[in-house]
Structures are given as C-alpha cells and as structure tokens.
Amino acid sequence: MSESITQLSQSIxxxxxxxxxxxxxxxxxxxxxxINSLCNSLAILYNNRGFLYYKDIEFNLAADDYTRAIQSDPSLGIAFYNRATIHYRMNNFAKACEDFKIATELDPKNCEFQLAFEQSCQQFNNW
Known part of the structure; x- marks a missing residue:
C-alpha cells in the first residue's frame, strides 16, 4: 500500500x-x-483514496471508496463521475450511464461530465 493511501486511510x-x-x-x-462539514471532508477523503486505487488499477477498491464517498456526501458529483468511470472501464455501461447522469445533474455546467454521460449511454445502447 502506498504511503499516500496509508495517510488517507488514517485521515479517514x-x-x-x-x-x-x-x-x-x-x-x-x-x-x-x-457533522455536515465532516461528512463532506470524509467524502473527499474517500474520493481521493479511490482515485489512488484507480491509478493502481485496483478498480474494486476504488469503486468501494467512491461508493463510501457518495454515502458520506450524496451531493459530491465527482464521486459519481469517478465511480461511473470504473463501471465504464469494466464494461458495465448501464451503471456507468446512471452515475454519469447523476454527476451531470449535480454539476450541469461540467462539460466533461456531460460528454462522459453521452458516450456511456451511446455505448450502453450499442451493447
């Protein structure tokens, strides 16, 4: 386990x-x-640790942390986006489409979220 993951785990x-x-x-x-502020901080910590797992190609661990981030703060659009990316990489286009949609609803001005949502739904329809 990398030092960064260990530090994030301690902070969590x-x-x-x-x-x-x-x-x-x-x-x-x-x-x-x-409590609300701590929940948001916890969500960000989980999201950040999930990203480190993602970079290490530990997709299941990353998805678990993104889910924990969402449970801690359901308004954190980036956590939905990141979890959707995991689903997409694992060819689970239906779940990817769902999470990208939520990310887009939470942050409608984010062009990256919108593009990912459109691409995942297109893949889902072609699957």
Whole structure:
C-alpha cells in the first residue's frame, strides 16, 4: 500500500471517529453544521483514496471508496463521475450511464461530465 493511501486511510479513520463523537452529542444546529462539514471532508477523503486505487488499477477498491464517498456526501458529483468511470472501464455501461447522469445533474455546467454521460449511454445502447 502506498504511503499516500496509508495517510488517507488514517485521515479517514480520524474523521469517522470525530463524526461518531459529534453524533453522540446533542443535535444542535452548530453540531449539525460540523457533522455536515465532516461528512463532506470524509467524502473527499474517500474520493481521493479511490482515485489512488484507480491509478493502481485496483478498480474494486476504488469503486468501494467512491461508493463510501457518495454515502458520506450524496451531493459530491465527482464521486459519481469517478465511480461511473470504473463501471465504464469494466464494461458495465448501464451503471456507468446512471452515475454519469447523476454527476451531470449535480454539476450541469461540467462539460466533461456531460460528454462522459453521452458516450456511456451511446455505448450502453450499442451493447
């Protein structure tokens, strides 16, 4: 495991621990804001570690981390895009098309997301 993946894994563990601690406290607006912020940070950490796995051609590990990123923050379009890329590379065009569509809906001005969505749907229709 590369040093970067190890560092991200430690940061993920710390973030999860802090989230668990906050969730046990009262659900004040201030705590909810901190929880939301930590969920976003956790999603970014998972997304970044997933990208490192992707670069190492560890597609299943990457897809798992992208899924965790989405679970942590469902508004993180790049996580849907990255998971869709994994599906596309594994010839699962239906799932790729679904995730690219969500990424496009979350960030409609992103031309890269839009192009990937169109290409994956075209592949799915040709499959």
């Amino acid at each position: 563990d710390e973030c999860i621990h802090e989230l668990d601690s906050l969730r046990q406290l009262s659900q004040s607006d201030q705590n909810q804001h901190k």
